[in-house]
Amino acid sequence: VNPPLLGQQPLLQACQRFVLVLGAGALGAAICATAVLVAGTDGQRISPRTVGFGTVPVPPPRPLTGSEGAAVSLLRNAGAAAAALHYRGKKLFASWSEAGGQSVLADVEHVPGRGTWVRVTSAGAGAEHQPSQPERELAADLGAPDPAALAVLASEYTVATAASESYAGREATVVEVGHAGWPGPAGRFWIDSGTGILLRHELYDRAGRQVRVVAFLDLDVDPASAVPDTPMVTASLPGARRASEQADGQISPARLASLRTAGWAVPGALPGGLVLYRAREVTADGSTALQLTYSDGLFTASVFAQRGRLDTGHLPGFSPETVGGVRVYAHEGLYRQLVWPGGDTVYTLVTDSPDEAVARIVPVWPHGPQQGGLLSRVGRGIDRMGSWINPFE
Amino acid sequence: MSERSGRISASRRDPHLGELAAALVDGVLDHSSRDRALTHLTRCDGCRAEVEAQRRIKSQLAGLAGPALSPGFADRLRMLPDRSPAVSAAELPAERFGARFRPGARPRARGRALESRPLTIAGAAELSPIPLAPGHSAYAEVAVAARVAPSRPVVAASGPGRRSQVQRPDVQRPDSPRPGAQRGGGRRRLSRRAIAATAAGGLAAFALGLATVAAAGGADDLQPVSPPVGTFTVEHSRVTGGAPGPNPEVGAADAAVTHR
Numbered sequence: 001v002n003p004p005l006l007g008q009q010p011l012l013q014a015c016q017r018f019v020l021v022l023g024a025g026a027l028g029a030a031i032c033a034t035a036v037l038v039a040g041t042d043g044q045r046i047s048p049r050t051v052g053f054g055t056v057p058v059p060p061p062r063p064l065t066g067s068e069g070a071a072v073s074l075l076r077n078a079g080a081a082a083a084a085l086h087y088r089g090k091k092l093f094a095s096w097s098e099a100g101g102q103s104v105l106a107d108v109e110h111v112p113g114r115g116t117w118v119r120v121t122s123a124g125a126g127a128e129h130q131p132s133q134p135e136r137e138l139a140a141d142l143g144a145p146d147p148a149a150l151a152v153l154a155s156e157y158t159v160a161t162a163a164s165e166s167y168a169g170r171e172a173t174v175v176e177v178g179h180a181g182w183p184g185p186a187g188r189f190w191i192d193s194g195t196g197i198l199l200r201h202e203l204y205d206r207a208g209r210q211v212r213v214v215a216f217l218d219l220d221v222d223p224a225s226a227v228p229d230t231p232m233v234t235a236s237l238p239g240a241r242r243a244s245e246q247a248d249g250q251i252s253p254a255r256l257a258s259l260r261t262a263g264w265a266v267p268g269a270l271p272g273g274l275v276l277y278r279a280r281e282v283t284a285d286g287s288t289a290l291q292l293t294y295s296d297g298l299f300t301a302s303v304f305a306q307r308g309r310l311d312t313g314h315l316p317g318f319s320p321e322t323v324g325g326v327r328v329y330a331h332e333g334l335y336r337q338l339v340w341p342g343g344d345t346v347y348t349l350v351t352d353s354p355d356e357a358v359a360r361i362v363p364v365w366p367h368g369p370q371q372g373g374l375l376s377r378v379g380r381g382i383d384r385m386g387s388w389i390n391p392f393e
Numbered sequence: 394m395s396e397r398s399g400r401i402s403a404s405r406r407d408p409h410l411g412e413l414a415a416a417l418v419d420g421v422l423d424h425s426s427r428d429r430a431l432t433h434l435t436r437c438d439g440c441r442a443e444v445e446a447q448r449r450i451k452s453q454l455a456g457l458a459g460p461a462l463s464p465g466f467a468d469r470l471r472m473l474p475d476r477s478p479a480v481s482a483a484e485l486p487a488e489r490f491g492a493r494f495r496p497g498a499r500p501r502a503r504g505r506a507l508e509s510r511p512l513t514i515a516g517a518a519e520l521s522p523i524p525l526a527p528g529h530s531a532y533a534e535v536a537v538a539a540r541v542a543p544s545r546p547v548v549a550a551s552g553p554g555r556r557s558q559v560q561r562p563d564v565q566r567p568d569s570p571r572p573g574a575q576r577g578g579g580r581r582r583l584s585r586r587a588i589a590a591t592a593a594g595g596l597a598a599f600a601l602g603l604a605t606v607a608a609a610g611g612a613d614d615l616q617p618v619s620p621p622v623g624t625f626t627v628e629h630s631r632v633t634g635g636a637p638g639p640n641p642e643v644g645a646a647d648a649a650v651t652h653r
Binding site: 017020021022023024025026027028029092094096098100101103104105122149167200207209210213215217278280282284285287289291293295300302304306307308309310311313314315318331333335337339344346348350374377378379380381382384385 | 420424427428431432434435436441444445448452455587590591592594595596597598599601602603605606607608609610611615616617618619620621622624625626628629630632633
């Protein structure tokens with residue numbers, strides 16, 4: 001037996017143990033770093049700046065048959081009539097989703113060139129007789145037809161004119177909108193044969209359930225206001241339209257491209273055939289939000305993106321829910337409103353789409369922990385430390 | 394209430410919806426009745442709750458599926474032995490048996506054997522316990538083995554060129570300090586301590602590394618955001634007013650009711 005070796009044995013064991021401890025720690029750190037990196041690249045959970053968004057293919061425009069063209073023309077004229085005529089009436093708004101329903105009764109008056117006034121007279125969902133802001137004024141000529149929306153409608157749906165019906169004491173032409181994969185209609189529109197005003201419309205989900213009704217219960221049209229006999233298509237004045245859009249915060253394609261480069265999530269289309277057709281910058285409550293509006297011609301969705309950390313303490317009436325696997329704060333009104341954080345941005349979705357479509361739209365956007373969370377902080381730390389040892393950075 | 398060509402109209406002047414709630418959910422009311430019902434819903438919490446309940450029940454019923462079989466049930470059925478004194482499957486209605494497992498598919502060889510095979514549904518013991526003849530079924534053999542197991546020695550490891558190591562779990566060595574203890578127990582205790590120390594040290598090292606990385610990540614520089622959802626809703630309907638489906642007034646009505 002060699003005495004010096006005996007003396008070195010405890011030291012050797014201590015060294016072995018130290019190496020084991022370091023190895024175990026390094027292994028744990030490596031596993032966690034891998035998990036953080038994987039979470040950062042899977043499902044856009046960490047930062048939208050690192051993620052490129054693919055766009056859902058947009059179906060090409062489809063040539064319309066003669067009857068389809070006539071039906072689309074009726075819808076286009078309905079929008080023009082709503083903008084050009086002076087009318088007032090009592091209107092019913094009702095909407096349903098899996099989470100509940102909402103119905104509102106309001107007096108509506110539209111004055112061409114001045115605007116539309118909406119005065120809520122009664123409403124369900126706990127706000128009965130006490131609307132927080134009973135009267136709202138909208139900007140002028142909101143009902144101006146949008147050729148882009150109608151073009152998308154014609155490419156996504158079949159449009160046909162059904163038999164005429166009597167509705168609210170008026171003769172109405174019924175336009176039926178259908179979808180190839182749906183068992184029933186996707187929407188029905190009752191258009192006043194005399195004035196061209198849209199008297200009533202109903203929207204349905206894929207299962208044939210009614211999800212929205214907007215209907216005049218009574219309607220008075222000022223006979224002095226002119227009935228448009230030709231479609232008032234704003235596209236015929238491209239210069240004027242572009243100017244008004246820019247004044248309204250409309251974003252040019254070049255600016256949109258630069259926003260994409262800067263890391264903003266701007267999908268060109270959403271699941272269900274909703275295509276991006278408006279992008280604006282909206283200033284509200286002192287902060288600026290990027291508004292991206294999508295439509296398939298029948299249903300619409302706007303996503304408002306704001307840089308910052310979601311303050312959940314100021315979301316009255318919202319409750320946490322899981323939609324499409326994403327934790328969101330949701331409110332069910334005439335529109336469905338969802339708010340969730342994603343990376344360094346807060347997203348707000350306002351939509352009238354059916355539940356199954358909403359469940360597919362939400363996961364497309366960045367979601368997950370914000371910068372204030374430990375995981376995102378660790379992710380930033382790994383990025384930063386990686387840049388220290390990366391000779392190419 | 395009267396029914397005409399599939400559409401129901403309300404003829405009574407009932408202050409509440411009553412049975413019309415179901416008709417409203419089913420979408421069989423005519424326009425005027427539906428609008429009256431919807432208008433009533435704007436004022437009546439009770440009827441609104443009833444309509445919501447009806448709608449929810451309808452959705453749940455629509456989503457119901459048939460009863461699910463336990464996993465591996467079909468496989469267990471196919472593993473049944475050929476001989477059994479029980480009832481032949483041929484005597485049973487088809488929909489009670491194999492037809493439910495593979496709708497529209499022809500049974501394979503085992504499945505064909507199953508048709509002519511007696512129904513010892515022991516895989517199907519969940520359905521009805523049918524006695525098995527001992528010695529004639531795999532299940533019976535398992536049961537017999539299970540009965541004799543406690544008195545048999547347990548073979549721990551064996552193989553060609555290797556002596557079988559036989560353990561009797563219920564017999565203790567006289568020199569063992571506790572059941573299951575073997576020679577070198579002190580060494581094992583030592584290695585356990587080493588493992589525990591290594592794990593604790595590894596955990597500490599990991600925590601230290603995590604803290605370092607988190608510190609390198611820097612502090613949060615984001616401003617808190619409370620989205621003005623009411624304004625956003627109006628802006629949404631302002632932009633989408635040109636599409637036929639949406640209505641510009643909806644956003645105003647929604648914002649008026651729900652958001653300050």
